Amino acid sequence: MTESMNALLELGELVVARGRKFCLAPLTIRFANPAIVGLFGHNGAGKTTLLRSLAGLLPPKSGFFRFRGTASPAFLPDAPFIYKFLRVGSVPEVLSGYFDDFDIARAKSIIDDLTLDASKKVGDLSKGMEEQLNLGMALARRSSVYLFDEPLAAVDPVTRDRMLELIKRHKPDDALLIISTHLIAGLESLFDECVVLHDGRLLLRVQVPEMPPGGSLESSIKEAMIHA
Numbered sequence: 001m002t003e004s005m006n007a008l009l010e011l012g013e014l015v016v017a018r019g020r021k022f023c024l025a026p027l028t029i030r031f032a033n034p035a036i037v038g039l040f041g042h043n044g045a046g047k048t049t050l051l052r053s054l055a056g057l058l059p060p061k062s063g064f065f066r067f068r069g070t071a072s073p074a075f076l077p078d079a080p081f082i083y084k085f086l087r088v089g090s091v092p093e094v095l096s097g098y099f100d101d102f103d104i105a106r107a108k109s110i111i112d113d114l115t116l117d118a119s120k121k122v123g124d125l126s127k128g129m130e131e132q133l134n135l136g137m138a139l140a141r142r143s144s145v146y147l148f149d150e151p152l153a154a155v156d157p158v159t160r161d162r163m164l165e166l167i168k169r170h171k172p173d174d175a176l177l178i179i180s181t182h183l184i185a186g187l188e189s190l191f192d193e194c195v196v197l198h199d200g201r202l203l204l205r206v207q208v209p210e211m212p213p214g215g216s217l218e219s220s221i222k223e224a225m226i227h228a
């Protein structure tokens with residue numbers, strides 16, 4: 001097997017158009033190893049476009065992406081995807097009908113971890129609880145690639161920490177997780193690497209463990225974005 005075929009995710013000269021004005025420039029990136037990758041960039045940089053395209057929801061104009069084997073990615077969109085009329089306790093059973101790779105036992109244990117009331121309707125959860133449920137159910141899929149679009153945008157700091165714990169506990173060790181976010185401070189310990197987009201182009205890719213001693217991830221990313 002060639003090195004290239006071994007990558008968990010590989011993008012080759014990927015171009016995705018969004019509307020008439022925006023285009024992800026040809027993106028060539030290879031994610032060889034399991035990791036948690038932060039996807040950064042200013043509003044409109046193309047983060048959602050990239051993740052939706054990798055999730056199979058926006059066709060490439062040209063170029064390619066491929067996952068290792070026949071894996072399909074577990075995608076968490078930026079708006080809740082679980083029907084609000086469902087009772088929390090019935091969500092694992094229902095989602096297992098949608099996703100072949102859904103792990104009902106893991107989903108139930110995540111719901112227990114979140115101490116959510118199984119008899120409540122999803123629509124009656126607070127916004128933060130609903131976000132946690134959606135994140136948890138995306139993690140309950142058995143995939144080698146997880147794509148999470150801004151899961152931490154609308155939650156308070158305590159809920160955010162619980163969601164980070166959930167990710168650390170339930171992300172399979174051998175999987176790649178790409179998570180788009182505007183938050184950098186406080187998340188440094190989560191990321192193995194960071195990718196920054198600017199106007200659809202790859203502006204920066206940093207391996208967090210290779211940062212110079214005393215170097216701040218936040219200032220490196222901000223510097224790159226300011227001088228782009």
Ligand SMILES: Nc1ncnc2c1ncn2[C@@H]1O[C@H](COP(=O)(O)OP(=O)(O)OP(=O)(O)O)[C@@H](O)[C@H]1O
Nearest residue numbers: 018019020022041042043044045046047048049050
């Ligand atoms: N449905 C759409 N139709 C046309 N253009 C769109 C659509 N959605 C997004 N765009 C455009 O695509 C570009 C990239 O948007 P995208 O949502 O991918 O950026 P983003 O980095 O996720 O931004 P944010 O941080 O604000 O979520 C923007 O110029 C945006 O205006």
